[in-house]
Amino acid sequence: MEAFQLLSGGVQFNKNKFKKDVELFNGKSQTQHEHKPAEFPASLDFFKYADGKRKPAVAKLDGSERPEKKRKVEEEQDLEIPQQRHRVTTKGSNIPDSAESFEALRDRYHLSSQIMSNLSKNDYHHPTAIQSYGIPILLESRDLAAISPTGTGKTISYILPTLASLRAPATSADSDSGLGVRAIILVPTRELAHQIHNECLKLAQGRKWKIILFSKATANTLSDKTVRDKVDIIVTTPLRLVSSLQSGSLSLSNVRHLIFDEADRMLDKEFLPQIEEIVAACTHPSLQKAVFSATLPANAEKIAMDMLQDPVRVVVGLKDTPLPLIAQTLTYVADDGSKLPSLLTYFSQPYNPPVLIFTSTQPRASSLAEELVLNGISNVDCLHAGMSKKEREDAVTRMRKGESWVMVSTEVMARGMDFKGIREVINYDFPTTVQSYIHRIGRTGRAGRSGKAVTFFTDDDGPYLKSIANVIMQSGQSVPEWITKLPKPSKMKRKQMGKTKRAEMVNAARKIGRSDALKKREMIAGSKRRKSKEDVTQGKKSDP
DNA sequence: AAAAAAC
Numbered sequence: 001m002e003a004f005q006l007l008s009g010g011v012q013f014n015k016n017k018f019k020k021d022v023e024l025f026n027g028k029s030q031t032q033h034e035h036k037p038a039e040f041p042a043s044l045d046f047f048k049y050a051d052g053k054r055k056p057a058v059a060k061l062d063g064s065e066r067p068e069k070k071r072k073v074e075e076e077q078d079l080e081i082p083q084q085r086h087r088v089t090t091k092g093s094n095i096p097d098s099a100e101s102f103e104a105l106r107d108r109y110h111l112s113s114q115i116m117s118n119l120s121k122n123d124y125h126h127p128t129a130i131q132s133y134g135i136p137i138l139l140e141s142r143d144l145a146a147i148s149p150t151g152t153g154k155t156i157s158y159i160l161p162t163l164a165s166l167r168a169p170a171t172s173a174d175s176d177s178g179l180g181v182r183a184i185i186l187v188p189t190r191e192l193a194h195q196i197h198n199e200c201l202k203l204a205q206g207r208k209w210k211i212i213l214f215s216k217a218t219a220n221t222l223s224d225k226t227v228r229d230k231v232d233i234i235v236t237t238p239l240r241l242v243s244s245l246q247s248g249s250l251s252l253s254n255v256r257h258l259i260f261d262e263a264d265r266m267l268d269k270e271f272l273p274q275i276e277e278i279v280a281a282c283t284h285p286s287l288q289k290a291v292f293s294a295t296l297p298a299n300a301e302k303i304a305m306d307m308l309q310d311p312v313r314v315v316v317g318l319k320d321t322p323l324p325l326i327a328q329t330l331t332y333v334a335d336d337g338s339k340l341p342s343l344l345t346y347f348s349q350p351y352n353p354p355v356l357i358f359t360s361t362q363p364r365a366s367s368l369a370e371e372l373v374l375n376g377i378s379n380v381d382c383l384h385a386g387m388s389k390k391e392r393e394d395a396v397t398r399m400r401k402g403e404s405w406v407m408v409s410t411e412v413m414a415r416g417m418d419f420k421g422i423r424e425v426i427n428y429d430f431p432t433t434v435q436s437y438i439h440r441i442g443r444t445g446r447a448g449r450s451g452k453a454v455t456f457f458t459d460d461d462g463p464y465l466k467s468i469a470n471v472i473m474q475s476g477q478s479v480p481e482w483i484t485k486l487p488k489p490s491k492m493k494r495k496q497m498g499k500t501k502r503a504e505m506v507n508a509a510r511k512i513g514r515s516d517a518l519k520k521r522e523m524i525a526g527s528k529r530r531k532s533k534e535d536v537t538q539g540k541k542s543d544p
Numbered sequence: 545a546a547a548a549a550a551c
Contacts, residue, residue: 188549216551239550271550360547385549411548432546464545 086129092312096136128153143308148316150442180254192416238274252281263291264300326445352423353405360429379405427455
């Protein structure tokens with residue numbers, strides 16, 4: 001797979017991880033853009049081995065290896081936007097030019113005055129990098145794979161061209177628009193669907209667009225043919241859509257735009273069968289597909305690229321790298337029992353609400369929230385998929401109103417959610433993938449704002465520590481030298497350690513669950529005795 | 545590798 005990545009070109013990769021491969025590979029290919037390495041303390045500069053090639057290389061195809069792709073072009077350029085400079089890499093055939101402003105887009109593609117005024121009404125004055133590049137590609141009816149960091153405006157970059165391409169709301173008399181839903185936006189969680197639906201409505205103001213947030217209730221209204229035929233866009237989770245397909249209440253034969261947000265999540269093994277069923281049901285001859293995410297691991301990218309037709313691939317920034325605006329810290333807590341005392345210590349000092357805390361399971365989220373309340377922390381909220389629809393909605397509402405100061409959640413909140421105020425993210429339980437890490441901490445530092453992310457790790461998290469440390473370094477921040485020197489554990493060892501960890505977590509979950517005051521006092525006393533918390537790094541903010 | 549999430 002690594003070899004595939006290198007050969008397929010344009011793939012950003014971690015120089016350290018692939019150091020040997022890089023040396024081999026550099027002999028045979030051209031590397032564009034030599035960047036001056038960032039200043040690192042000598043002791044931490046493990047990149048020195050790569051000697052001035054710290055920034056990931058962009059591989060250029062050398063024709064002879066992959067003749068069928070000879071005509072594909074690849075370019076790289078810097079784009080000025082107000083807050084930040086983002087490096088943008090594009091790959092594909094006949095790539096439409098990027099647009100520097102929404103006005104330029106309007107002039108080139110005859111965008112309606114309605115959309116233009118809705119943009120400025122909602123404070124979208126200047127396109128972000130992904131919007132500059134992605135919107136022209138989608139407006140020219142091309143398939144697109146877009147990779148852009150968290151909080152950089154991916155949602156608008158597919159909603160705007162989708163609305164613009166549909167031209168006018170569907171009417172049953174209009175033969176051009178056909179009958180039935182014309183665009184579908186697929187996302188992994190209900191909360192995200194809700195949020196994106198709201199964004200759609202913002203850009204759709206002033207015209208009678210029929211944009212549906214798909215749920216059991218709205219699915220039922222679609223059984224009425226006269227309603228169904230006038231639907232323009234459906235925002236939905238996969239299983240909801242599949243169950244409507246299977247009940248025969250919905251046809252996707254008129255769908256011309258199919259968007260996958262959080263694409264790598266949508267293409268992982270639990271969702272993939274449903275995705276395949278949905279794609280197969282979209283039988284319209286001019287179906288445009290597009291995938292968006294902040295992360296796209298090689299296996300997901302392969303699936304995505306096979307699904308797309310003559311796609312354009314756009315990468316903003318470095319693939320699988322968090323924004324440098326997020327100050328990242330790794331905090332050692334000896335074992336699971338020391339986490340709660342550490343967190344309470346954290347809250348005993350001044351902090352910036354609202355704070356979002358991630359746990360690994362639903363019971364751990366519930367019991368941690370309970371513990372925080374019992375310990376006198378104000379405005380604590382909890383949100384996971386084990387809660388009822390209404391409970392989940394209420395929790396999100398409180399969050400949006402700024403009533404929650406501390407939100408304890410699971411992976412359900414990790415992707416896509418845009419709570420503008422979030423200042424700090426705490427990974428109470430260590431994320432199980434780098435993708436999870438990147439999306440979780442990406443809940444802060446959005447739209448050019450800064451943010452803080454703290455990640456607790458225990459002795460058991462050792463096997464995964466190095467990969468997260470690599471991510472932190474790739475975003476330009478430092479981690480202690482000993483972590484960079486950790487050996488890459490063998491698969492067997494990871495497996496074994498994973499098992500131990502799980503057993504302990506089950507135990508710990510029971511412990512947290514027993515939330516009597518006595519137990520709690522014991523834990524706090526115990527932690528004081530053995531000095532539970534020790535900051536091992538200070539996240540270093542780097543200028544964008 | 546694994547939990548969570550999707551109805």
